[in-house]
Amino acid sequence: MAGLIQAERASFVTSSWKEVVEMRARARTLLQLLVWERGWTYDRFKREYEKAARELAAAAGEPPSTATVEEQTFRRWTAGRVKGLPNHPAPAVLEYMFGYTVRDLLSPPNELPPDVAGKYAPTINESDLAMTARDAAAHAGDAASLSVPDMTLDQLDDDVVALARGYNRTSPVEVYRRSKELLDIAQSMLERTQVPRQRARAYLAAGQSAAILSAISFDLGSLPAAVSLSRTAALYGQVIEHGPLQAYAHGALAFLAFWGGRPAEAVRLVRTAQQFGGLGDTAMTRLLVIEGRAYGHLGNQVAAERAVRSALDQSTGTRDELHDDIGGEFGFPSDRVAMSNATTYLLLGDADGAEKAAESALRLLGAKPEDQRPLLISTQAHVDLARARLLRGELDGVQAALEPAFSVPTEWRGAGTLERMAAIRGNLSQADFRGAPEAVQLGERIEDFTREASANRLGAAAPLAIEG
Template identity: 85%
Template sequence: MTLDQLDDDIVALARKYNRTSPVEVYRRAKELLSITQSLLERTQVPRQRERGYLAAGQSAAILSAICFDLGSLPAAVSLSRTAALYGQVIEHGPLQAYAHGALAFLAFWSGRPVESVRLVRTAQQFGGLGDTAMTRLLVIEGRAHGHMGNQVEAESAVQKALDQNTGSRDALHDDVGGEFGFPSDRVAMSNATTYLLLGEADGAEEAAERALQLLGTKAEDQRPLLVSTQAHVDLARARLLRGELDGVQAALEPAFDVPTEWRGAGTLERMAAVRAGLLRPQFRGAAEATVLGERIEEFTAAASAQRLGGAPPLAIEG
């Protein structure tokens, strides 16, 4: 009965991840991981231990994701490795693939895109993966190639992600879903960032607008704030590449209204890229650029108290 309740609690947390305060997700995921680890110490029944390892791996994966959003990259890496280890113990392909995908994502955030591609390739070899799992890995691979400036490989991965449609599913990415899922709006948002890394304003704008269009079809209480905010900022970045200051401001307005606790690492890094772009010589002396820059600095300063350790944004996406 305890394992049944744990399963229910983990599924509920994963599915409510994008609409629950990050601080609350952190608290709850840490609690669930502690409970599952405690249960594993108290049973030697093989079936119970298998379920316990899966629950521990899922809890560690969720905790890793929220640690990243709250700005603690080392903790996120450690917890994703823990999730991968639990998945290895019970030979659970989807959990291992998810954890390796997270490590690949964290690798290019640490300035190691070559390692990121290697981890994606490893993740793609695990058994039992559905379309959602493969799409997520291809999107991450595209971002990694984008960081290396490899346009051909990046665009190939983006297209493969969009074309992935074999009809296969898996229990983690599809049945549990939520933070383990990777819906079309998240695919589009992440692909926008890949195009930005390649310096392709048109592709980035199209993908960001696609993400916002897809998000707009969802009920307001079902829209993931982290994804929608990042899409708005990437839309602004695409317009900034073309020097359209009015368009940049219009795209950023919804992001400026996001409560401080929802200003995660991905959002702050994207905002830092906009701030850096506004300092380019072509905008020197432009009042709009000065005002926007000041608002971004205020936006970032207000978010810092919500981050683990109060760390500044990571300088990777620029």
């Protein structure tokens, strides 16, 4: 080691002017460059610093100074790892020692006069080499400490899965609160870890939480918030190149696009979503159902019916971890497919197709245990059944279909249900029903139902879309 140090010292002492210039370019601060040029080690710097502090105190008529400097502080000063100015009396001592302002000393040596640069030949010793090794080890240790326990990420994953699966049986306000909390936790994890594997898990949890937040924002009546959160989920999915998450988020954006009156954009977004890799049958079925709805809004009966048939025929046996393994709000079971297809048939004016699909949805839902029936989906299926019967002028059948919906608690009256109810309210004003006592009474009940709904109070002032 001694031979190496002597060789290094000889190399620096005999440096050419070019090498001195290169040394200046390497220096992180003017202070570091001046220390190098003087050939000072930390021990020499400390002695000179203490001496300068005593001289300043004597000149000011103050008691002898005991100011000193620790090696770690010295390294921080010379390496430029200081925010602001050092504490008293360091600025005055450093300026006394070197003749430059402390701001200049702690800044890169860009303006140092050439005559000063060549005055001293730099040197290093074993202390410098050892401190360099300690700095490198400390930096590596800091990087290694930027991680989180895997069990913490396991709990976050479990909480996201539980919320997604319990979405349709949990109060919308509670879903909002919990999904927001999970998104905050995932974002905090991203700030605390630099381990690639952990960051990928945290990004996925953040994207899933944002997707659930988007869904509940829509149910609560806020289309702009839902759109923004779906885009957030899509971006998180893009960061980790997670095909199912990106497909889910783009499908949600397509759904929100036709609710915002942009069905052509919805078709384009579905096409994009279908191109992501790793999608299973459930993901493709969901996208085809959304595509059918978009074509229904466009009045393209051929394309809409083709999408509906394709959705029902999707059976390759392929699964993915989001739509199938987690499922819940990310899933798209047959009852939800039937309910959504009923809405597509209504958009096409096909009362028979809508009634058949709505009855199929209610039958499938009825086969589930009561505590596993998604209230939002069943309510929308009841309203779509009523709309199908209204198309045929069966007012008695409309009232019978709506009775279960009228009993739904206010917090479960989501935006989709309210818009469907609004379509019935509008159709009751048509010539065939105008003035009929049953129609008047039913219209008033719908208005009361809507006025009391949480989504109506929380959402935007304008209707989200015209579904009928």
